[in-house]
Amino acid sequence: MPALQAAGLSKVYGHGDTAVTALDRVDVTFAEGRFHAIMGASGSGKSTLLHCLAGLDRPTSGAVRIGDADLTALDDERLTRLRRDHVGFVFQRFNLLPVLTARENILLPLTIAGRRADHTWFERVVAAVGLSDRLAHRPSELSGGQQQRVVVARALITRPWVVFADEPTGNLDSRSGAEVLGLLRDAVALLGQTVVMVTHDLHAAAHCDRVAFLQDGRYAAAVEDPTAEAIVATLARLDRAR
Numbered sequence: 001m002p003a004l005q006a007a008g009l010s011k012v013y014g015h016g017d018t019a020v021t022a023l024d025r026v027d028v029t030f031a032e033g034r035f036h037a038i039m040g041a042s043g044s045g046k047s048t049l050l051h052c053l054a055g056l057d058r059p060t061s062g063a064v065r066i067g068d069a070d071l072t073a074l075d076d077e078r079l080t081r082l083r084r085d086h087v088g089f090v091f092q093r094f095n096l097l098p099v100l101t102a103r104e105n106i107l108l109p110l111t112i113a114g115r116r117a118d119h120t121w122f123e124r125v126v127a128a129v130g131l132s133d134r135l136a137h138r139p140s141e142l143s144g145g146q147q148q149r150v151v152v153a154r155a156l157i158t159r160p161w162v163v164f165a166d167e168p169t170g171n172l173d174s175r176s177g178a179e180v181l182g183l184l185r186d187a188v189a190l191l192g193q194t195v196v197m198v199t200h201d202l203h204a205a206a207h208c209d210r211v212a213f214l215q216d217g218r219y220a221a222a223v224e225d226p227t228a229e230a231i232v233a234t235l236a237r238l239d240r241a242r
Helices: 046-053 076-086 102-113 119-129 144-156 174-191 228-240
Strands: 004-013 020-030 035-039 061-066 087-090 162-166 195-198 210-215 218-224
Touching: 004 046, 020 046, 020 210, 035 046, 035 174, 046 061, 046 162, 046 195, 076 087, 076 102, 087 144, 102 119, 102 144, 119 144, 119 174, 144 174, 162 174, 174 195, 210 228, 218 228
Parallel strands: 020 218, 035 195, 035 210, 087 162, 162 195
Antiparallel strands: 004 020, 004 061, 210 218
8 A cells, every 4th residue: 555645636826817726636656665755846846745745735626645544534633633643744944842852852742642652663763863872962962963863753753654854955064964864764774664755956866766756736757766867867858848
């Protein structure tokens, strides 16, 4: 079963003459246990797609399924609960609480949900991101790279069905960006997670197992086992076809 799929997904902002179609009947599937990227030119709809896939925004029409849950059939309360319990997020901003330790920041989604941590899973996640000796430190006592590790661990702690990453390297230097990509890669390889990342960076996308391309709000192409050269060639081909 796919980890995530969209069928006939459309998103229109505004009405009448001022209406803007951000997504136009997108059909796309993301396989379980793989690292996926979504790419496209500015304005292609990739961030809108991510937000609709993650349940952060409701589509105008079409359906989104995460696992066996149809997000478009859920009311706001059940959608909020699904995001909290089954979806992980890694954004450009760390959004760590400064008064909490690394351990407490990692466990925060479970604390909010009133759930007990699975000690074995916690240890696996912490080991995978290399934080075992920094759990008692607060964010101000951690380096930028260590804070990034806390963010990734927090996204993984609920054992989510899908982890969404929205331009996670966008504000980082090349070394820090490579570290975040390595952590997400390890989440797939070591922990069996499914990661879906929006990026404009072809080098970031080349870390993935598959890249899906959007053009003018429509699903346009996909590349398996991408290289930077293959991504550039696909983007050039799509630009010529416009």
